[in-house]
Amino acid sequence: MKWVESNLGLVWDLTLTHVALCIPPIVIGFLLSIPIGWFANRFRVSRGTILVVLGLLYTIPSLPLFIFMPLILGTSQVSSLNVTVALTIYAVALMVRSASDGFGSVDSDILQAASAMGYSGWQRFWRVELPLSGPVLLAGLRVVSASTVSLATIGSVIGVTSLGYLFLNGLQRTIPAEVASGIVAVLVIAVVFDLVIVLAGRLLLPWNRGDRSARATARAARRRAVLVAEGAS
Amino acid sequence: MNLLGEGIAWIVDPANYAGPQGWIVRMLEQLFYTFGAIAVAAVIAIPLGYLVGHTGRGRDIAVSLSGGFRALPSFGVIILLALGLGIGFKAPLLTFVIIAIPPILAGAYAGFEAVDRKTIDAARAMGMTEWQVMTRVEVPLGLPLLIGGVRSSALQVVATATLAAYVSGGALGVFIFQAFATRDYPQALGASVIVTALALALEGIFALIQKLVVPRGVVAKEPKDVRARAPRPRATTGIPVQEGK
Numbered sequence: 111m112k113w114v115e116s117n118l119g120l121v122w123d124l125t126l127t128h129v130a131l132c133i134p135p136i137v138i139g140f141l142l143s144i145p146i147g148w149f150a151n152r153f154r155v156s157r158g159t160i161l162v163v164l165g166l167l168y169t170i171p172s173l174p175l176f177i178f179m180p181l182i183l184g185t186s187q188v189s190s191l192n193v194t195v196a197l198t199i200y201a202v203a204l205m206v207r208s209a210s211d212g213f214g215s216v217d218s219d220i221l222q223a224a225s226a227m228g229y230s231g232w233q234r235f236w237r238v239e240l241p242l243s244g245p246v247l248l249a250g251l252r253v254v255s256a257s258t259v260s261l262a263t264i265g266s267v268i269g270v271t272s273l274g275y276l277f278l279n280g281l282q283r284t285i286p287a288e289v290a291s292g293i294v295a296v297l298v299i300a301v302v303f304d305l306v307i308v309l310a311g312r313l314l315l316p317w318n319r320g321d322r323s324a325r326a327t328a329r330a331a332r333r334r335a336v337l338v339a340e341g342a343s
Numbered sequence: 344m345n346l347l348g349e350g351i352a353w354i355v356d357p358a359n360y361a362g363p364q365g366w367i368v369r370m371l372e373q374l375f376y377t378f379g380a381i382a383v384a385a386v387i388a389i390p391l392g393y394l395v396g397h398t399g400r401g402r403d404i405a406v407s408l409s410g411g412f413r414a415l416p417s418f419g420v421i422i423l424l425a426l427g428l429g430i431g432f433k434a435p436l437l438t439f440v441i442i443a444i445p446p447i448l449a450g451a452y453a454g455f456e457a458v459d460r461k462t463i464d465a466a467r468a469m470g471m472t473e474w475q476v477m478t479r480v481e482v483p484l485g486l487p488l489l490i491g492g493v494r495s496s497a498l499q500v501v502a503t504a505t506l507a508a509y510v511s512g513g514a515l516g517v518f519i520f521q522a523f524a525t526r527d528y529p530q531a532l533g534a535s536v537i538v539t540a541l542a543l544a545l546e547g548i549f550a551l552i553q554k555l556v557v558p559r560g561v562v563a564k565e566p567k568d569v570r571a572r573a574p575r576p577r578a579t580t581g582i583p584v585q586e587g588k
Contacts, residue, residue, distance in 0.1 A: 165546075166543065166546070169498055169539075169542050169543055169546045170539050170542065170543075171501070171502030171503075171505055171538050171539065171542055172502060173502075173505050173506065173516070173519060173535070173538070174505070174519075174534075174535030174536070174538045174539050175539075177519070177531050177532060177535045178532070178535060181346055181347060181532070187528065252410065253410060253413060256410065256411070256413040256414035257413045257414075259414055260413060260414050260415060260416045260417070263416040263418050263419060264418055264506070267418075267506075267509075267520075267523075268523075273416075274416070274418060274419070276419075277416075277418055277419045277422045277423075278422075280422060280423075280426070281422045281425065281426065281509070281510070284426060286423060286426045286427065289419055289422050289423045289426060290423055292416070292419050293415070293416055293419040293420065293423065296414065296415075296416045296419065297414055297415065300411075300414030301414075329403065332406065332410070333402070333403075333406045336406050336409055336410040336449065337406075337449050337453045
């Protein structure tokens with residue numbers, strides 16, 4: 111505990127750095143996944159192809175992917191962009207599956223009703239498909255956020271500062287408290303991100319609140335998103 | 344692209360793949376971690392997942408657990424355990440068992456949950472005991488999803504096993520960390536290519552197994568609809584509808 115007390119400043123600084131490293135991949139990954147997921151869900155052929163390709167991308171281990179990045183992007187080997195882009199790739203690979211599931215979960219009768227009421231394709235997407243697939247998208251985003259926050263620690267190995275620094279430094283100086291505080295800080299960030307996402311969901315999808323069946327839908331969506339991410343679906 | 348060429352040259356150089364320090368031996372170490380961790384994790388997670396799936400109790404806990412474990416930084420756990428257990432293969436192996444459990448648990452549970460309630464009721468109506476319902480209906484029908492979970496944990500472990508080298512645990516990460524120390528980018532690249540190829544090969548093998556274990560009766564009328572499955576409907580009790588009235 112002594113180490114933690116005298117190094118609170120360091121842990122806090124690294125926490126902020128870590129948060130700054132994680133937010134762009136989560137946000138960009140989410141935004142990219144919506145059109146890709148929609149397109150994947152729209153046509154059966156595209157769904158198969160896109161999901162297989164992204165599945166293979168997600169298969170690439172993180173440390174090798176970080177190492178490949180300078181070669182692909184032409185960046186310097188210690189650039190934090192390597193980690194940002196690699197984490198975005200993982201976020202997209204995880205999120206597109208959820209997004210495609212989300213759009214697939216919208217009842218086709220509802221879509222036909224919307225079209226019959228005179229919605230154009232564009233309007234129908236923004237006012238019907240996107241809101242109704244909200245719970246599934248949200249559940250997917252929670253998984254992506256947890257995974258990104260954890261993976262960012264490995265960036266430290268290639269010299270991109272994050273909370274992983276505490277692991278490397280703690281091993282070198284054999285201070286278990288330093289390593290443990292790094293793990294705790296990562297988990298705290300993950301929990302805070304999760305709460306923010308859930309809260310944003312409450313605000314953006316108000317019809318999902320209170321009602322029992324809506325809550326059950328949201329829970330089922332969460333279960334499914336986790337299972338999909340675990341490859342068990 | 345010249346760098347990639349140097350990376351490939353590193354892989355095919357006999358000095359790098361042969362012998363006890365070569366990448367073939369290191370790759371076997373990586374596979375030892377992967378299958379060792381999966382075997383231990385399976386013994387713990389499969390019965391637990393089946394219990395959750397069969398009774399339907401505690402599934403939200405199981406889901407929160409596997410969702411939450413995603414946030415656990417395995418790199419930190421390896422190092423923390425290494426500080427306690429000493430450097431070597433013990434700390435990484437224990438970490439890999441921990442990260443292999445949630446996907447297998449989720450797969451076992453999802454496999455049971457995906458079985459149509461009516462099928463289970465039919466099995467029970469035919470006079471099967473609870474144990475028979477489990478072993479003859481739920482287990483075979485849920486096997487593809489269980490393998491899906493094992494596949495996912497294999498991929499996570501094979502990827503993370505690269506980090507074992509950081510605490511002198513061997514495996515392919517040895518070359519990567521060595522390359523960082525000597526600023527030998529081609530070596531890091533070559534080793535990364537091997538790790539990636541290994542992960543992709545495992546993915547392919549497990550995908551194949553997953554296809555093969557689907558029971559024949561299910562293959563005959565596999566659902567073509569890609570839509571998300573509704574949560575399993577409750578068994579209904581009451582008076583049968585009198586048709587034609």
